[in-house]
Amino acid sequence: MRIDLLTIFPGYFTGPLDTSLVASARDADILDVRVHDLRDWATDRHRSVDDAPYGGGAGMVMRADVLVDAAESVWNDVPPGAAPPAAGAVAGGARPRTVLFTPRGRPLDQALVRELAGEERLVLLCGRYEGIDERVHELVATDEVSLGDYVLMGGEVAAAAVIEAVVRLLPGVLGNATSTAEESFERGLLEHPQYTRPAELRGLGVPEVLRSGDHGAVAAWRHAQALARTRAVRPDLLGPDGSAEGATRPG
Ligand code: 6GU
Numbered sequence: 001m002r003i004d005l006l007t008i009f010p011g012y013f014t015g016p017l018d019t020s021l022v023a024s025a026r027d028a029d030i031l032d033v034r035v036h037d038l039r040d041w042a043t044d045r046h047r048s049v050d051d052a053p054y055g056g057g058a059g060m061v062m063r064a065d066v067l068v069d070a071a072e073s074v075w076n077d078v079p080p081g082a083a084p085p086a087a088g089a090v091a092g093g094a095r096p097r098t099v100l101f102t103p104r105g106r107p108l109d110q111a112l113v114r115e116l117a118g119e120e121r122l123v124l125l126c127g128r129y130e131g132i133d134e135r136v137h138e139l140v141a142t143d144e145v146s147l148g149d150y151v152l153m154g155g156e157v158a159a160a161a162v163i164e165a166v167v168r169l170l171p172g173v174l175g176n177a178t179s180t181a182e183e184s185f186e187r188g189l190l191e192h193p194q195y196t197r198p199a200e201l202r203g204l205g206v207p208e209v210l211r212s213g214d215h216g217a218v219a220a221w222r223h224a225q226a227l228a229r230t231r232a233v234r235p236d237l238l239g240p241d242g243s244a245e246g247a248t249r250p251g
Contacts, residue, residue: 001119001170002032003163004074006067007126007156008049010035016160025173033163040080041070050129059130064139067125067132071098071140074123088139096121098142099162101155102132105144108161110185112145116162117169124162126155188237189244190230192222 005013013035016022025031039047043066050060072084075098076091085091097119106112116122125140137144147158168174184191195206209221227244230237238244 001030001117001166002034002121003166004121004123005033005035005126005159006038006070006074006124007035007154007159008038008128009126009154009156010037012156013160016163021173022163022167025167025170028172030170030172031167034074036070036074038066038070041066041073053131062127062129062132062136064133064135067136068139071123071125095142096123098123098125098140099159100125100127100132100137100141100144101146101158102127102144103146103149103151105146107146107148108158108165110165112143113162113165114169117166122162122166124155124159126159128154185237187226189226190234190237192225192229 007013013033017026017033017035022031022033026033038049042048048063049066050062053059053061070080072088072090073080073082075095076084076089078084090096097116099116099122101124125136145158145162147161152158169180174180193207195210199206199211207221209217212218223244230244231242235242
């Protein structure tokens with residue numbers, strides 16, 4: 001998979017892209033990430049990417065001209081300043097999935113992550129400031145995604161979250177293929193509790209069933225724990241009757 005990141009803080013991604021399984025995926029050529037500085041598409045000597053809002057009001061708005069040019073360059077794989085084939089056009093057909101991060105977007109969940117993981121290319125556009133010119137939403141974004149119901153200073157954290165969540169689903173990235181099918185959300189339930197050695201720590205033991213060797217009993221215990229935990233913390237994941245059968249299966 002290829003991911004192009006568009007941001008005014010390219011340095012932000014140094015850690016997330018060079019650590020852990022994301023770094024391994026890049027080393028293994030499973031993942032090709034290219035980070036672009038939006039200011040490279042600015043046209044004035046201050047390299048501005050924002051301006052005051054029409055109609056007045058506090059804060060700055062990200063400029064549509066800069067962001068649209070940047071997206072078109074990246075879609076067509078041409079450097080800043082080079083002309084794309086035609087305005088709005090994409091060489092070789094459809095534009096790649098282009099995610100604009102904004103608090104007004106669709107909340108990120110595992111179903112969307114799975115969808116994005118199936119793409120060959122992703123373009124991730126990180127918003128900043130108080131807003132983004134509406135024409136960027138119209139001309140650039142195929143998807144608008146939010147991390148949740150709170151306000152961040154920009155979309156960089158959300159882009160890093162998408163990369164982590166997507167990359168771990170790419171074939172060859174995780175050692176244990178069954179583990180993604182059993183974890184939280186993949187079955188519409190939160191994950192059951194896990195234990196490893198030592199068998200006792202500060203007076204706290206390990207549930208006896210997990211040491212019984214009875215695989216059927218272990219599976220039943222885990223399912224009951226997952227259901228109880230989901231009921232307590234995330235009843236919204238369950239059906240109206242509170243049963244796992246009613247769970248909304250993400251995807
Ligand atoms: Cl994607 N961007 C910003 N600025 N705030 C957010 C968000 C994104 N998701 C939740 N809050």
